[in-house]
Amino acid sequence: MKLTANKIAGILREKGHKLTPQRRAVLKTIAATCDHLTPEAIFKKVKQDNPDIGLVTIYRTLDLLSELHLVCRVHALDGCRSYMMRRPTEHHHHMVCSQCGRVVDFTGCSLADLEQRLSEETRFEINGHLLEFYGLCPDCRPVTT
Amino acid sequence: MKLTANKIAGILREKGHKLTPQRRAVLKTIAATCDHLTPEAIFKKVKQDNPDIGLVTIYRTLDLLSELHLVCRVHALDGCRSYMMRRPTEHHHHMVCSQCGRVVDFTGCSLADLEQRLSEETRFEINGHLLEFYGLCPDCRPVTT
DNA sequence: TTGTTAAATGAAAACTATTATCAATTGTAA
DNA sequence: TTACAATTGATAATAGTTTTCATTTAACAA
Numbered sequence: 001m002k003l004t005a006n007k008i009a010g011i012l013r014e015k016g017h018k019l020t021p022q023r024r025a026v027l028k029t030i031a032a033t034c035d036h037l038t039p040e041a042i043f044k045k046v047k048q049d050n051p052d053i054g055l056v057t058i059y060r061t062l063d064l065l066s067e068l069h070l071v072c073r074v075h076a077l078d079g080c081r082s083y084m085m086r087r088p089t090e091h092h093h094h095m096v097c098s099q100c101g102r103v104v105d106f107t108g109c110s111l112a113d114l115e116q117r118l119s120e121e122t123r124f125e126i127n128g129h130l131l132e133f134y135g136l137c138p139d140c141r142p143v144t145t
Numbered sequence: 146m147k148l149t150a151n152k153i154a155g156i157l158r159e160k161g162h163k164l165t166p167q168r169r170a171v172l173k174t175i176a177a178t179c180d181h182l183t184p185e186a187i188f189k190k191v192k193q194d195n196p197d198i199g200l201v202t203i204y205r206t207l208d209l210l211s212e213l214h215l216v217c218r219v220h221a222l223d224g225c226r227s228y229m230m231r232r233p234t235e236h237h238h239h240m241v242c243s244q245c246g247r248v249v250d251f252t253g254c255s256l257a258d259l260e261q262r263l264s265e266e267t268r269f270e271i272n273g274h275l276l277e278f279y280g281l282c283p284d285c286r287p288v289t290t
Numbered sequence: 291t292t293g294t295t296a297a298a299t300g301a302a303a304a305c306t307a308t309t310a311t312c313a314a315t316t317g318t319a320a
Numbered sequence: 321t322t323a324c325a326a327t328t329g330a331t332a333a334t335a336g337t338t339t340t341c342a343t344t345t346a347a348c349a350a
Contacts, residue, residue: 018317018326054329080225095269104267114255118278122249124240126280133263135271163297163346199300
């Protein structure tokens with residue numbers, strides 16, 4: 001079951017937030033791509049259909065959507081702020097192509113054991129982790145004849 | 146065997162880079178703390194003994210040291226640019242306290258299997274990963290009577 | 291030592307990314 | 321439809337980082 005832009009719009013409204021054309025547009029744009037997008041990139045795309053939107057609104061909207069866990073923030077190797085749709089709600093991570101920026105989700109990080117071990121060894125109360133793989137996607141990797 | 150600031154200075158020189166008082170100072174400062182430090186924080190500390198140093202030099206030095214793998218860059222949850230000494234050369238990761246910023250290294254991330262699996266499933270040529278745990282360190286976690 | 295030279299430095303300006311302010315606008319629920 | 325709080329866009333402010341360039345300096349050879 002894919003989360004369509006429409007359903008998400010409903011969720012947003014449910015949580016007591018207004019559904020403005022600008023938010024609609026941002027959601028639509030993010031939902032339309034599998035890549036991660038920087039605020040600037042989203043701004044440019046949204047502007048095509050929505051020439052009057054301001055960059056500030058993009059930032060505000062991203063903060064909101066992110067807070068509602070509708071989109072998630074990707075730490076790329078260079079920039080630290082890219083966003084993409086949050087697929088269902090399953091815990092997952094990203095694999096980022098360092099050349100073209102393509103992002104592939106994966107699940108099953110199996111870090112529970114490690115988390116347990118670390119928690120015991122360091123007495124940290126662990127509440128999250130960041131895991132990303134970097135490499136070259138099939139299109140960018142050197143051809144192997 | 147700890148890498149002292151002195152030894153590192155030698156390495157730096159070996160690689161054909163000059164050993165300036167500014168670089169010495171930056172190294173000394175990073176080596177003196179176990180926490181991760183932002184460029185700004187390093188700047189302030191270095192300035193105490195070296196009032197004429199410019200912030201730009203800090204940035205340049207950090208880029209250089211980072212390139213030489215003498216220091217490593219930590220992605221904190223908020224800022225994306227903090228640096229700390231690279232302990233020996235072993236592959237390791239960080240556990241960051243979200244409250245006080247304390248950083249603890251850990252090794253044995255055991256991601257090799259996962260990497261293998263992902264590599265097969267996605268045809269990515271994987272060449273690195275970023276793994277960090279977040280939580281509250283013993284000093285910051287709520288007291289459990 | 292001293293001289294030479296490429297590398298490094300600091301100051302200033304330029305950029306880029308992000309946030310705050312505020313008056314005008316608008317979605318929502320009554 | 322109205323009322324009102326939430327949202328928006330413009331602008332300015334701020335923060336973080338990079339570029340430029342003239343000056344200084346570490347390293348090496350003589």
